[in-house]
Amino acid sequence: MNPLQQAHTPPARDSVARDGATRAPRLEVRGLGVELGGVDVLSGVSLAVDAGRWLTVLGPNGAGKSTFLRAVAGVVAARGGVWSDGEELHRLGRRARARRVALVPQEPTFxxxxxxxxxxxxxxxxxxxxxxxxxxxxxxxxxxxxxxxxxxxxxxxxxxxxxxxxxxxxxxxxxxxxxASLLLLDEPTSSLDVGHQLEVLELVDELRRERGLTVVAAMHDLTLAAQFADEVALLESGRLVMAGTPEEVLTERTLSRYYRANVRVVRDGDLLLVVPDRRAGPTS
Ligand SMILES: Nc1ncnc2c1ncn2[C@@H]1O[C@H](COP(=O)(O)OP(=O)(O)O)[C@@H](O)[C@H]1O
Ligand SMILES: [Mg+2]
Structure with a gap:
């Protein structure tokens, strides 16, 4: 399911699965909003992800990626609704919710x-x-x-x-x-070297396929994001500004605009490489 389409259509509780049975998305959020310290840090975010898919959440620092994941997981109070397989997550008790959604925070405390x-x-x-x-x-x-x-x-x-x-x-x-059938990962590779980045993401992807997990991951590395995501959602200032396939979202025009950086998007076969380019000088 294309999250952007979902974002602009009225709530559809069920989608038609390949076997013909109707099935609700694994994750559906409608009008999700969070206020922190009197400021709206997330507003009106609506999207849906089907079972077994991988959605990567992108956006510059402070865009609201962590807040989005925390709101879905129910660890921060939010406006709007979050459904998983047709059940409203925030109406479930802690234990029932924890059996549906698991969050790996950006900086876990041990x-x-x-x-x-x-x-x-x-x-x-x-x-x-x-x-x-x-x-x-x-x-x-x-x-x-x-x-x-x-x-x-x-x-x-x-x-x-x-x-x-x-x-x-x-x-x-x-x-x-x-x-849980919905795994939320907040920058799972940000502190890892390139070998461990690939190792951790491959592992999550294997588990996704083995267990039919739905993965929603906030990520910074755009080249890795392109390789692991079925769908990408781009946040800026707490709002969903774009969603679609990696090819649709990861364009030089879009990335330069929202990350305020000169980037080149280079194709190598089916690889999409997103590379910072200092030659054009700073963006205004
Ligand atoms: N406890 C808080 N009080 C006020 N503002 C906060 C708080 N926590 C986060 N924010 C603000 O919310 C915005 C989104 O933060 P966050 O979700 O962490 O962004 P990201 O993960 O995309 O970097 C930022 O502007 C941040 O400063
Ligand atoms: Mg964050």
Missing amino acids: PPSMTVGSYALLGRTAHLGILGRERRGDLAVVEGVLVRLGLRDLADRPVAALSGGERQRVAIARALVQD
């Missing part, structure tokens, strides 16, 4: 001296019994995710003693352990 295994187990909180005790099944889920993310051997290490790339994977592990 309790001092907590081990990788214990931290990942926190992701099971919404699944635990009334006494809050984990069952064998919960530990098996944690084990499975740690193995899948190559963290099994680090399970007993304090998170604080890991490298940036390992910590990023631990944060993703906690979200995956939550077993």
Whole structure:
């Protein structure tokens, strides 16, 4: 589904899936708005993403990307509505919501001296019994995710003693352990070197295909965004200014305008490379 089309059409609760059955989008937001400190930092954002798709949220610093993800996850109060598979997320209790949507924040806080295994187990909180005790099944889920993310051997290490790339994977592990169908990632690669950037994004993409997850990721690297997104939404000053495929949104004209930077968009086969270009001098 093209998020831009959705943004300008009235709410459609159901779309027709390939098998002919009607199915609501995995994520649909309507008129999402957030006020912080008396200022509207997000206004009137409407879009939809189908199950199993990857939407990348772009926009310059301060555009409202983190606020958007936080509003979808329900960790900041918001106007408007958020639906997942036809259910209004913000009407669900904390536990029910956590079973549908998981957020990996831009800068996760790790309790001092907590081990990788214990931290990942926190992701099971919404699944635990009334006494809050984990069952064998919960530990098996944690084990499975740690193995899948190559963290099994680090399970007993304090998170604080890991490298940036390992910590990023631990944060993703906690979200995956939550077993939600909508995964929100806030700049998942911003602190990683190029090898680890690709590794983390490939991993998320594999999990998306394996588990049918819907991924919504705020990203800064436009070349990586182009390679991993089915759809791109561009925010500026808290508003959705453009949405569509990477080819539609990542143009020199659009990027120069909204990022106020001279960029070249170069094609190499099916690769779309977005490169800063200092030769034209500063934009006005
Ligand atoms: N607690 C807050 N109080 C007031 N303004 C805030 C607060 N948190 C964020 N903002 C502002 O909201 C805007 C959007 O921030 P953010 O969502 O973090 O942008 P992005 O993730 O795109 O860089 C920014 O202008 C930021 O200064
Ligand atoms: Mg941010």
